[in-house]
Amino acid sequence: MAGEAERRHEIHRALNAWFARQARELPWRGAPGEVEPWFVLVSEFMLQQTQVERVLPRFLEWVERWPHPSALAADAPGEAVRAWGRLGYPRRALWLHRAATEIAQDHGDIVPRDIETLLGLTGVGPYTARAVTAFAYGERHPVVDTNTRRVIARLVHGLAAAGPPRTGDLDDMAELLPERPEDARVFNAAAMELGAVVCTARAPRCGACPLAQWCEWRGAGYPDNAPARRPTQAAFAGSDRQVRGRIMALLRGATEPVPRSAAIAAAAEGGVRDEAQPVRALDSLVADGLLIEVDGDYRLP
DNA sequence: AACGCGGGGGT
DNA sequence: ACCCCAGCGTT
Numbered sequence: 001m002a003g004e005a006e007r008r009h010e011i012h013r014a015l016n017a018w019f020a021r022q023a024r025e026l027p028w029r030g031a032p033g034e035v036e037p038w039f040v041l042v043s044e045f046m047l048q049q050t051q052v053e054r055v056l057p058r059f060l061e062w063v064e065r066w067p068h069p070s071a072l073a074a075d076a077p078g079e080a081v082r083a084w085g086r087l088g089y090p091r092r093a094l095w096l097h098r099a100a101t102e103i104a105q106d107h108g109d110i111v112p113r114d115i116e117t118l119l120g121l122t123g124v125g126p127y128t129a130r131a132v133t134a135f136a137y138g139e140r141h142p143v144v145d146t147n148t149r150r151v152i153a154r155l156v157h158g159l160a161a162a163g164p165p166r167t168g169d170l171d172d173m174a175e176l177l178p179e180r181p182e183d184a185r186v187f188n189a190a191a192m193e194l195g196a197v198v199c200t201a202r203a204p205r206c207g208a209c210p211l212a213q214w215c216e217w218r219g220a221g222y223p224d225n226a227p228a229r230r231p232t233q234a235a236f237a238g239s240d241r242q243v244r245g246r247i248m249a250l251l252r253g254a255t256e257p258v259p260r261s262a263a264i265a266a267a268a269e270g271g272v273r274d275e276a277q278p279v280r281a282l283d284s285l286v287a288d289g290l291l292i293e294v295d296g297d298y299r300l301p
Numbered sequence: 302a303a304c305g306c307g308g309g310g311g312t
Numbered sequence: 313a314c315c316c317c318a319g320c321g322t323t
Contacts, residue, residue: 047318054309055318088307095320125320145318164302165319192318201316202312232315236308245307288306 011155011214012178012187018210019190024197026052027060029135029189031182037111037136039063044128045096050087052196058085069100070109078300081290082252090248091288094301095123113137134188140181142173143188147195151211152176154199158216161201163227238273243281246270248290257297 028035028043042062046055062083066072072080077097084093099121103111111132112118118129133139144152149162152172162169173191177184198205206212217223236242250266251258260282267278282298285291291298 044318049306049317049319050308051310051317086308088309089320091306092320123320127319131318143318146316147318196318200311231303233305235314239307241305241307248307 007214008176009178011176011211012183014210014214015190015194016178016183016186019186019193022197023190023193024052026056027063032136032138032185035136036063036067037113037132038068040132040136041099041111041128042096044131045092045099045123046087048092048128049089054087058083058087066100068109069111070104072097072100073104076301077289081248081300085252086249088245090290092123094289098122099124111136113139115141134185138181138185140177140184142170142177143192144169144173145192145195147193147199148173148188148191149195150201151191151195151199154204154217155211155215158220158223159225159227160217160223161226161229163229238271240277240281240284243267243272243277244285247278247281247285251291251298251300254299257294257299260293260296260298263298 023029026043028039039059043055043059046059046062065083066075075097077094080093080097081090084090087093102121103109107117112121113133113136115129115133118124118132119126124132127143127145130141130143131145134141134143146162149165149169152169153159153162156172156176173188176187176191178187194209194211198209206215206218209215212218244267246269247263247267250263263282264278267281272278282291286293286298289301292301
């Protein structure tokens with residue numbers, strides 16, 4: 001119906017205008033041709049579960065040191081892990097190094113452009129594949145991350161929050177996407193930005209929202225109707241993940257292999273939940289390929 | 302479908 | 313203290 005099409009048009013005009021006015025300047029943003037696809041890929045790996053502010057300095061170091069995939073592939077994977085710093089989930093660094101190797105060897109050192117090929121790269125899933133094709137190459141595809149899912153839940157479905165990921169999320173975004181590829185690219189980025197800085201999970205700033213007048217959730221009076229969330233993640237304090245993190249912090253700072261006893265001691269620093277935790281953490285890091293054991297000592301791969 | 306995986310920032 | 317985060321591969 002014409003009314004619905006007009007509403008979508010007004011929404012995309014308002015959101016893209018807001019983005020042009022308010023968006024943060026980020027080095028991985030820019031029109032296709034202005035930004036290296038490799039830079040987009042690096043940023044997307046780093047941004048998987050890690051906020052923009054923390055990614056920024058590591059990103060700048062990475063792209064200066066490794067300006068294309070083959071440069072990273074030529075270095076040891078452990079150097080990628082070391083340069084990852086405290087971004088968290090260091091296996092992402094391993095995956096990015098592996099993806100760089102795949103791009104260098106199988107794709108002529110060019111980041112693939114189509115979703116299917118991108119999905120074949122290590123560490124590239126449905127979100128990252130679409131983000132790269134849309135932001136690096138300007139292809140008109142819906143890009144839906146956790147921010148966009150929340151924006152759509154509120155704006156379109158009148159819900160306080162997004163539920164578990166659904167395949168319908170992409171369809172919802174496709175419905176809203178402007179026709180012109182360049183408008184669509186900006187709209188994808190703008191929806192994510194809006195969710196990150198205005199339509200936030202905890203305390204949305206609806207007074208600053210360019211879409212407030214079309215928001216179904218707001219129109220309904222902000223009902224407390226959030227769908228059931230997945231069970232909350234176990235506490236970080238005392239977790240195996242925290243203990244693994246202590247070991248990795250030691251190894252990132254070490255230029256020589258570290259004795260097993262030193263790794264175990266670092267793991268236990270600040271307390272452990274049970275006696276077996278340090279050994280369990282160390283063994284799991286080796287199993288994940290984040291550490292290598294040589295003659296009883298440990299080092300980055 | 303559920304789980305494990307870092308670490309820091311916001312409330 | 314608890315929730316949240318530009319997700320992914322494995323089971």
